Amino acid sequence: MKPLERLLLENRAWAQEKAAHDPEFFHKLRQPRNPDVFWIGCSDSRVHADQVTQTEPGEIFVHRNIANQVAIMDMNFLAALEYAVDFLKVKHIIVCGHYGCGSIKAAMEKPHPDHLFMNKWLKYIKDIYRLHRETINGENSDEGRHNRLVELNVTEQVHNLAQTSVIQRAWRAGNRPDLRGWVYGLNDGIIKEIASLEADSPLDSIYEQSSEDVGAKDV
Numbered sequence: 343m344k345p346l347e348r349l350l351l352e353n354r355a356w357a358q359e360k361a362a363h364d365p366e367f368f369h370k371l372r373q374p375r376n377p378d379v380f381w382i383g384c385s386d387s388r389v390h391a392d393q394v395t396q397t398e399p400g401e402i403f404v405h406r407n408i409a410n411q412v413a414i415m416d417m418n419f420l421a422a423l424e425y426a427v428d429f430l431k432v433k434h435i436i437v438c439g440h441y442g443c444g445s446i447k448a449a450m451e452k453p454h455p456d457h458l459f460m461n462k463w464l465k466y467i468k469d470i471y472r473l474h475r476e477t478i479n480g481e482n483s484d485e486g487r488h489n490r491l492v493e494l495n496v497t498e499q500v501h502n503l504a505q506t507s508v509i510q511r512a513w514r515a516g517n518r519p520d521l522r523g524w525v526y527g528l529n530d531g532i533i534k535e536i537a538s539l540e541a542d543s544p545l546d547s548i549y550e551q552s553s554e555d556v557g558a559k560d561v
């Protein structure tokens with residue numbers, strides 16, 4: 343059987359199973375839901391937010407990209423963030439990285455000559471590596487160094503989130519959402535929290551936007 347045929351067949355089986363288990367399942371899905379959680383994860387095919395947290399459709403609003411970045415020049419990310427915070431009014435935002443992330447490993451190496459866009463996308467991860475090189479190189483194995491950069495990247499992305507006007511405006515207006523940095527372990531399936539910022543946490547003043555700027559919705 344061809345791979346895509348299998349996907350469609352499995353989809354039919356899944357739909358039948360859901361309906362058999364709960365005849366109201368698809369009726370309930372059609373009702374609007376306001377998830378409390380916005381998940382920013384890696385695009386890696388092994389890390390699905392709902393699967394690793396055993397959540398149902400409607401519980402988590404998701405944005406994924408390579409190496410779970412808070413990319414403030416990325417219109418796709420900004421639109422998702424704005425929708426999650428301003429419309430869905432999520433209470434929590436999770437940046438979830440994962441150990442064994444191939445993109446993080448790639449960022450620690452020379453740019454690949456054939457990967458023009460990947461090289462650009464990983465630029466900010468390279469910056470984190472450069473700024474924390476001493477700490478990272480203090481680890482005594484390649485795996486340890488990769489893992490350290492995975493964690494530092496998650497922490498950095500949580501701080502990047504706090505620096506956006508979308509978050510600063512929401513903190514001033516409604517004392518939410520809190521920001522969490524998680525890392526998922528491919529070897530044991532366990533998530534651990536490595537960073538957190540409660541709503542209205544103090545910011546370094548160089549990132550603090552004035553009320554006027556925040557009102558103007560600049561990023």
Ligand SMILES: [Zn+2]
Nearest residue numbers: 384386443444
């Ligand atoms: Zn990854």
